[in-house]
Amino acid sequence: MPKKPILNGLQLKECCVKTMREIEDCSRAGLLLKAILPASPFITMLGSHPASALFTVSTTDWDGLVKATGAIPIVVRRSCHRLAFSEFGEHPGGDLNRFWDAMCEVFK
Numbered sequence: 001m002p003k004k005p006i007l008n009g010l011q012l013k014e015c016c017v018k019t020m021r022e023i024e025d026c027s028r029a030g031l032l033l034k035a036i037l038p039a040s041p042f043i044t045m046l047g048s049h050p051a052s053a054l055f056t057v058s059t060t061d062w063d064g065l066v067k068a069t070g071a072i073p074i075v076v077r078r079s080c081h082r083l084a085f086s087e088f089g090e091h092p093g094g095d096l097n098r099f100w101d102a103m104c105e106v107f108k
Helices: 014-046 050-059 062-090 094-106
Strands: none
Touching: 014 050, 014 062, 014 094, 062 094
16 A cells, blocks of 8 residues: 655645546535536426426436436546646645646546
8 A cells, every 4th residue: 555645744736726627526416416407407397397207207318317427426537627727737846846747646
């Protein structure tokens, strides 16, 4: 198991704080999408004429919906990793480099 970096007293630069906020936003958007996407066919059915609702049931790609919903955590993790890796490249060496390297490991 790799040794965990010790980062006492780490001072994040403005760009790092911005990236941390982007990672947080990405995670929140993923959670929201994971909650809304499975409900979308039902929302459509409830707000429509019964014949239209029947059409929605028969034409919805339920397997695709399951796969798409299951892929959300993977997409979010990759997006967060991409953000962290970008910041890792901006800080060669030092505490910030070790911090972003650890963040990249979190999202692998």
